[in-house]
Amino acid sequence: MNDTAAALPKPVAGQAEGRRGGLLRRLRYVEPVTLLWLLLVLVLLFLVAAPLLKLFSVSFQAQETGTFTLSNYATAYGRARYLDALVNSLTLGLASAAIAVLLAVPMAWAVSRTDMPGKGFTWAVVLGAFIMPPYLGAVGWILLAGPNSGFVNRFWQWLTGSEGTLFNVYSFEGLALVIALHSFPLVFIFVKAALDLVSSEMEDAANILGAGTWTAMRKVTLPLVWPSILGSFIIVFLETIALFGTPAILGIPARINVVTTQLWQFFEYPVRVEVAAAYAMPLLLVTIGLIAVQKLLLARKAFVSQTGKGGERRMIRLGPWRWAMFGWCALVGALSVAMPLLVLLQASFAKAWGRGISLDNLTLRNYHLLIFEHEMAMTSIWNTIWFSAAAATAAVLIALLVAYIVNRRLMPFGEVLGFLAMAPFVIPGIVMAIGFYAAYASPPLALYGTAALIIFAFTARFLPIAYANSSAAIRAVHPEMEEAARILGSGRLQAVSRITAPLLRKALLGGWLIVFIVASRELSAAIFLVGPRTRTMAVLLYDLSEAGNFEVLAAFGGLLLLITLVLVGIGMKLVGRDFMLRRI
Amino acid sequence: MSRLVLRGLTKAYGKLTVVDGVDLTLAAGEFVSLLGPSGCGKTTTLRMLAGFVEPTAGSIELDGKVISAPGLVMPPERRQMSMIFQSYAIWPNMTVAENVAFGLKLRKLPAEEVRRRLWEILEVVQLGHLAERYPAELSGGQQQRVALARAIVVKPAVLLLDEPLSNLDASLREEMRFEIRRLHDEFRITTVYVTHDQAEAMATSDRIAVMNAGRIEQVDAPHLLYTRPKTRFVAGFIGRTNLVEARLEGSEIGFDGCRMQMGQINGVPQGGSRPILLSIRPQSIGLHRVRPAGGEGRPVTPGTVVQRVFLGESWDYVVMPQGSGLRLRVTAPPLQVHEVGEAVWLEFDPRQMALVE
Numbered sequence: 001m002n003d004t005a006a007a008l009p010k011p012v013a014g015q016a017e018g019r020r021g022g023l024l025r026r027l028r029y030v031e032p033v034t035l036l037w038l039l040l041v042l043v044l045l046f047l048v049a050a051p052l053l054k055l056f057s058v059s060f061q062a063q064e065t066g067t068f069t070l071s072n073y074a075t076a077y078g079r080a081r082y083l084d085a086l087v088n089s090l091t092l093g094l095a096s097a098a099i100a101v102l103l104a105v106p107m108a109w110a111v112s113r114t115d116m117p118g119k120g121f122t123w124a125v126v127l128g129a130f131i132m133p134p135y136l137g138a139v140g141w142i143l144l145a146g147p148n149s150g151f152v153n154r155f156w157q158w159l160t161g162s163e164g165t166l167f168n169v170y171s172f173e174g175l176a177l178v179i180a181l182h183s184f185p186l187v188f189i190f191v192k193a194a195l196d197l198v199s200s201e202m203e204d205a206a207n208i209l210g211a212g213t214w215t216a217m218r219k220v221t222l223p224l225v226w227p228s229i230l231g232s233f234i235i236v237f238l239e240t241i242a243l244f245g246t247p248a249i250l251g252i253p254a255r256i257n258v259v260t261t262q263l264w265q266f267f268e269y270p271v272r273v274e275v276a277a278a279y280a281m282p283l284l285l286v287t288i289g290l291i292a293v294q295k296l297l298l299a300r301k302a303f304v305s306q307t308g309k310g311g312e313r314r315m316i317r318l319g320p321w322r323w324a325m326f327g328w329c330a331l332v333g334a335l336s337v338a339m340p341l342l343v344l345l346q347a348s349f350a351k352a353w354g355r356g357i358s359l360d361n362l363t364l365r366n367y368h369l370l371i372f373e374h375e376m377a378m379t380s381i382w383n384t385i386w387f388s389a390a391a392a393t394a395a396v397l398i399a400l401l402v403a404y405i406v407n408r409r410l411m412p413f414g415e416v417l418g419f420l421a422m423a424p425f426v427i428p429g430i431v432m433a434i435g436f437y438a439a440y441a442s443p444p445l446a447l448y449g450t451a452a453l454i455i456f457a458f459t460a461r462f463l464p465i466a467y468a469n470s471s472a473a474i475r476a477v478h479p480e481m482e483e484a485a486r487i488l489g490s491g492r493l494q495a496v497s498r499i500t501a502p503l504l505r506k507a508l509l510g511g512w513l514i515v516f517i518v519a520s521r522e523l524s525a526a527i528f529l530v531g532p533r534t535r536t537m538a539v540l541l542y543d544l545s546e547a548g549n550f551e552v553l554a555a556f557g558g559l560l561l562l563i564t565l566v567l568v569g570i571g572m573k574l575v576g577r578d579f580m581l582r583r584i
Numbered sequence: 585m586s587r588l589v590l591r592g593l594t595k596a597y598g599k600l601t602v603v604d605g606v607d608l609t610l611a612a613g614e615f616v617s618l619l620g621p622s623g624c625g626k627t628t629t630l631r632m633l634a635g636f637v638e639p640t641a642g643s644i645e646l647d648g649k650v651i652s653a654p655g656l657v658m659p660p661e662r663r664q665m666s667m668i669f670q671s672y673a674i675w676p677n678m679t680v681a682e683n684v685a686f687g688l689k690l691r692k693l694p695a696e697e698v699r700r701r702l703w704e705i706l707e708v709v710q711l712g713h714l715a716e717r718y719p720a721e722l723s724g725g726q727q728q729r730v731a732l733a734r735a736i737v738v739k740p741a742v743l744l745l746d747e748p749l750s751n752l753d754a755s756l757r758e759e760m761r762f763e764i765r766r767l768h769d770e771f772r773i774t775t776v777y778v779t780h781d782q783a784e785a786m787a788t789s790d791r792i793a794v795m796n797a798g799r800i801e802q803v804d805a806p807h808l809l810y811t812r813p814k815t816r817f818v819a820g821f822i823g824r825t826n827l828v829e830a831r832l833e834g835s836e837i838g839f840d841g842c843r844m845q846m847g848q849i850n851g852v853p854q855g856g857s858r859p860i861l862l863s864i865r866p867q868s869i870g871l872h873r874v875r876p877a878g879g880e881g882r883p884v885t886p887g888t889v890v891q892r893v894f895l896g897e898s899w900d901y902v903v904m905p906q907g908s909g910l911r912l913r914v915t916a917p918p919l920q921v922h923e924v925g926e927a928v929w930l931e932f933d934p935r936q937m938a939l940v941e
Contacts, residue, residue, distance in 0.1 A: 072782045480673035486660040487634055487667040488738060489689035 023468065033492070037411045040402055044420040047398075047460040048533040051435030052427065075272075076279035082262060086282060088260040089241045092176055097236040098179035101229060101333050101437040104187035107220075110325040112195035118326050125333035130185040131564055132337060133538065135179075135245030136557045139545060140340025141178045142250070143347055143554075145169035149354050151343060170254040181336040182211045183239050195221070195229035200314045213316055227297040230365050231273035234294045238287050242428030244524035245538070259283055260430050260524065267528060273438050280431045288426045341561075347554035366555035376540055377556065379584050384520050384537040385453060385563070391458030392515040394464075397506055398459070399466035399472075404496075407474045420469070425464035432461055432530040441529075449531020457525050462515045469511030473504050496567040510575035517567055521560065587612040587774045588633070591644035595628050602637070604798035605642065610742075613772040615765075615838055616803075617785035617806045621821070626778045630657040630744050630925065633776060634667050646741060648865070658733060666735035667744040672727050680730050681706070681715040688790045693916035694891045705737040708767070722824075725756045732764070736771060743775045749784060761787040782822055784817040794818050816940045819863035826912050827940070833857050840908040842883040863938045866915040870931035871922065880933055887912075894918070903930060930941035 026417060032443055060067045076082060111123070112115040124294055129137075145152045147168045153501060156166035168174060198221055206216040222229075244260040259279070266276035347353035348366055355361045369379040405411055406418040425431060436457045441448035447456075485495040522539040530539050537560050544553040588610040595603040599834060603625040610616050618626035630639040631801040632646060644652035651658040666687065666889065675683055681702060683710070688698045706712045707728040719727055735743055749757045761929065765788045768775055785792045786806040795833060796817045808860050813819035830839035837843070854887055870876065874885055890911070891902040899916045912930065922928055 057689055393596060478671050478673060480671050482670060483636060483660070484636070484667065484673035484675070485686065486636075487663070487665055487744075488734070489661045489690040491659070492660055499677075500930040503675075544825075 002262060008358055012556045033405065036401060037405060037414070037417070038416055039294070040405070041420075042397060044417060047463070048420050049442065050425050050431065051439045051460070052423075054439035055277050055280065055431065055435035056458050058274050059281065061274055063272070063274050072274045072278040075275050081257060082279065085257040085259050085262040088172075088256060089283075092172070092179070092247070092258060093237040093240040095188050096170075096179040096183065096234045096240040097178035100175060100187050100236045101233055103180060103192055104232075105182075105229060105323065107189040107329050108188045108195055109217065109221070110546040112192045112317050112328065113198075113217075114322060114325065115316050116318060116325045116329070118329065119522065122329045125329060126185045126188050127336055127568075128337035128341075129182060131517075131561075131568060132182065132340070132522075132559075133245070133541075133560065133564075134182040135249055135523060135538070135541060136242060137221070137334050137336070137340050137558070138178050138246040138249045138539075139366040139550070139553060139557060140344045141174070141181075143343040143550060144339055145174065151356075152215045157166060164269045170250055172254075172256055175247060175254070175256060176249045177249060179240050179243060180236075181332075182246070184332070184336070186235050187229070190228045190232035190235070192224055194225035198224050203316070206488065207507055213318075217316075229292045230411070232295045234264040234290045234297075238428070241286065242430060242524065244527065245542060246429055248542065249284070263430055263434065264527070266319040273307075273434065277438060278436050280428075280434055283428050284426075284431050286568065287428055291426045344554045344557055347461045347551050348558045349555075350551055353554070354548050356502075362553060366551045367558075368449060369552060370556055370559065374552075376535060379533070380535050380537050381559065381563075383451070383534055384560075386536075387454050387458060387536060388516045390451075390539060391462065391519050392453045392512045394455070394459040395466040395515050396470065396512045398539070399463060400504075401468040403470040403474050404466060404500075405472060418471075421467040422464050426458050427461075427527040429461055429522065430528070433457055436460075437528055445581060448529075449534055451534050453499040454526060454529050454534055454536070457529055458519045458522060461522070461525050465513050465518065466511050469507065471476075472503075473507030473511070474500075476507070506575055513567055513571040513575070517564055519562065520567075540564075587614075588643070588776070589645040590629075593629065593632060594641040595625070595632060595637060595645060595717075595811075596640045601798055603632070603639075603889040606795075606798075608793055608800060608803065609817045610776070612773055612774055613774040615768050615777065615790045617777045617779060617792045618795055619779055619782060619785040619791040619792050619821075622780055624795040625745055625798040626780075626795050630667075630776060630778045633742070634744055635663050635871055640759045665744060666738055666740040668731045668746065668748045670737050670747045672731045672748075672751075674727050674730050674734075676719050679718055680711060680722070682712060683730055684737055687734065697940070701737055705733045705854075708770070709738075709763075710734045724752050725760065728752065728760055729763075732767065735775065735798075736767060738801065739771070740773060743773045745775065745777045747776075747779055747780070747920060749779070755893070757781075757784070759918045764788050785803055794821060796821070809934065812938050813863055813940055814938075816861060816863075819938065821939045824866055824913065826866065826869075828864055828910065828912075830860050830862050832860050837862070838909050840885065840905045840910055842871070842905075843889050844887050861940050863940050864912070864932065865936055866900075866913040867898075868933050868936035869912060869914045870933075871903070871914055871916050871920065872931060874931040875929045876931050882933055884929050886932045887928055887930050889924055889928060892922065892924055896910060903928060905930060 014362070037546065059072055060068055060070070062071065107122060107126075111119050118123075142150070144150050145167045147153065147164075147165050147170060150165075150169065152167060153165045157163065171176065173550075180436075202220055202224065203216045206220045207213075211219060227347065244264065246493060247256070247258045247261050248264065250256075251258060263276050263279060266272045266279060340388045343353070348355055350357075350361050351363045351365070402421045406414040411417075427435075436453060437448070440453055440456070447453035481499050481503065482492075482495045485499045486492065490498065521538050523542060526536050526539050527542065530536065535543070537556070541553065541556055541560065544556060547553075588608075590606050590608040592775060593603060593606040594601065596824045601816075606625075606629055608616070613745060618629060620626050628637060632639050632652055635652065637655055638657045639652055641654060643650050646663065650656065651663060675686075678686070679881050685702045688701060693701075702715075703712065706715055706834060709732055710731060711726065714722065714726060717731065717838055717874070722730065731748065747903045748764075749760050752760060763779075768788070777785070777788055789803055791803055792809055794801045794809065794817070797915050802818045803815045804812070809818065810822050812925070813822060813825075819827065826838050830837050837860065839921055872884075875886075876882075885905045887905040889901055890904050895899040896918070898918060899922075901914045901916060901922060903912050904910060905912065916922075
């Protein structure tokens with residue numbers, strides 16, 4: 001027995017050595033985790049707390065002198081046009097959320113509870129709509145439902161012989177529908193997750209008392225998942241009021257001003273960041289308030305019947321109705337993914353998109369132009385890739401360390417770190433961008449237009465995604481896995497690198513890819529922070545849409561989608577089919 | 585020689601004291617169980633032994649050197665201990681052989697010796713044929729053996745086991761009890777075994793420390809714990825018992841018409857007149873249709889059967905002694921059948937009674 005013992009360091013001597021020895025030993029046993037904790041606090045203060053505080057303080061400062069003033073608020077809310085924008089945002093949010101719920105709840109019910117055919121197809125639709133950047137969908141819908149030249153309207157005129165338009169996308173309804181067609185996957189994922197927990201016996205109990213399939217669904221099933229429907233309604237509402245791309249592309253030509261586009265106008269020369277900060281406050285407060293409401297709703301777990309026993313689930317037989325349900329899913333798929341994608345693809349290979357699909361209209365010129373001639377296109381692709389990669393790496397690394405400290409309770413105030421890491425979740429991207437602008441664009445750091453500023457902003461913005469992912473991954477690794485290594489003689493760092501890290505590899509890769517994907521298409525945070533040489537693909541796409549060259553724009557969108565699809569493909573291969581759609 | 589000494593070991597989380605002044609000494613090669621209900625502090629005590637938890641007060645000494653005290657905790661990796669966890673904590677990303685060899689490689693032993701000791705231990709736990717498998721491909725019992733092999737192969741100064749059998753099914757659990765004891769007899773590693781299952785503790789241990797509410801109630805060999813429980817908690821926790829309030833009058837003990845000389849009961853202090861509590865095991869009470877002779881100071885008293893349950897291996901009767909509200913549980917062999925309401929005679933054996941606090 002002694003042979004092994006000799007190979008290990010001798011146990012230290014007892015207290016007999018006295019107080020001095022005890023103190024020295026105590027210092028030797030201080031784990032590096034304390035220093036790490038301090039470092040993380042500084043990083044999170046820099047990334048999360050400072051921009052928010054700066055945003056807040058700047059809103060009360062006079063532009064020139066920096067003295068305290070309320071005049072920014074007076075300016076921000078002093079014109080009817082600005083107030084209209086607030087009302088428009090709220091109405092648009094409600095409309096989009098309502099449409100998204102109408103689109104997605106039947107789909108979620110059909111996939112989770114019935115024998116509807118084509119469930120794989122429906123999943124593909126949801127994933128497709130989720131992956132499609134919202135501004136790209138908006139461009140697709142301009143080609144489909146522009147008032148005169150849109151394909152849908154031209155088809156309508158051909159069909160009826162009339163001069164009128166069936167649907168004008170440059171309108172409030174158009175804006176609401178296009179946004180809903182992008183955001184319904186959120187509702188689908190939430191509601192389906194809740195429906196999956198409802199046991200068939202809940203419905204059986206209603207059936208045996210005389211309720212038919214539809215009555216049971218209306219009176220039992222839907223009320224059971226009501227909190228998740230409401231919760232996802234709130235999320236879509238918040239997404240909508242924070243969205244910049246779609247309202248800018250569709251709303252500005254239609255003269256519909258919303259909060260985000262108004263904020264953008266405050267940033268046009270001369271930049272009035274103080275007024276923008278003041279004007280962003282309602283967005284921030286509404287978001288914080290509603291996220292709190294949403295948490296409360298979903299925290300009432302007892303409401304969602306999570307019965308461990310009798311959880312057997314049988315699919316409801318719909319009979320001929322199952323084709324009607326499938327038709328609905330197919331319709332949503334056509335409107336959200338297939339049709340916009342098709343017209344974009346067509347336009348990207350066309351000399352003039354309005355001439356439709358024909359051989360003499362076919363060309364590779366648009367792609368050629370972008371790849372070999374355009375001064376910014378390739379730079380922006382490169383920018384997008386390395387900004388996103390850097391932000392994803394930083395976010396996952398920070399999130400992993402914070403999640404580890406919080407979950408393993410290594411520090412007495414570890415929760416503070418977790419709170420800071422999750423805080424950006426309640427900050428709309430556009431608000432965060434203004435905060436970063438206010439805090440770091442001007443001296444002393446003078447980061448305006450640099451890659452660093454964009455990477456920092458992306459890291460902060462997507463930290464919650466990475467944190468939720470890392471935290472779930474770490475919770476899945478039993479602490480005893482590490483303790484087993486330690487008691488056999490490995491130090492904490494060695495245990496983490498030899499045991500924990502390999503076990504987390506897959507989950508972390510999934511988190512990295514998700515952050516990369518959402519960062520690569522992020523528009524609202526980027527557009528306030530980019531300089532001439534640091535434009536990303538999303539920003540360049542927006543610039544192209546202002547120029548109105550839809551063929552080149554479509555081709556560029558095609559390139560962005562290609563990059564995204566490659567990454568999603570890698571993720572599905574390495575991490576699992578549903579890695580993008582797991583409910584966080 | 586004592587290998588492990590716990591002195592006044594205490595752990596408090598805020599106002600909640602989880603472990604409260606535990607004193608315990610283990611001789612080298614001894615196998616001691618910490619037995620108690622969930623929440624009694626046994627696992628926290630074990631985790632303090634391993635160095636995962638810092639004590640609030642008291643100390644732990646290994647071979648005469650303090651390894652744990654407030655503000656002074658030798659990290660787990662330097663304690664030369666090994667541990668078997670409730671979840672097994674077999675690393676799913678390593679094969680059986682890699683799991684077992686992990687500790688040996690950390691000790692920077694020559695490759696030849698690592699291989700020799702790895703195969704030696706795999707043979708001992710009968711896992712040689714599964715060396716290249718991954719844990720996900722093993723049954724629960726096999727995973728348990730991997731955990732055992734991984735802990736024993738490093739020849740630790742102390743082996744710690746944290747409810748290692750609680751995730752196994754009943755028959756496998758019984759088998760593993762004997763396996764653990766067999767390995768202890770073979771390697772003689774000083775062992776601390778945490779469990780809430782008294783049968784497990786009895787099958788494996790040299791001594792058992794019964795814990796309750798953060799304190800050790802009694803430390804004794806299994807049979808002494810059963811026959812001479814010192815506290816009300818131990819008497820009730822180890823096996824089933826009747827706790828009877830009795831009175832000590834001079835040199836006599838009495839309850840409900842039974843009188844016994846106190847010299848016949850173990851551990852009763854001399855003199856005085858005061859109420860006491862007796863533990864009387866159900867199988868130590870005799871049931872008779874006619875009044876027995878009651879020799880050798882065995883008191884008898886009449887009673888009535890009020891309830892009965894047949895358990896296959898035995899009858900479980902509840903008998904009320906005449907003129908008392910006492911309900912005594914009595915265990916009788918299967919062939920000894922009494923009807924409910926039947927008048928019987930109870931015969932007590934003072935040698936099998938214990939005075940408890």
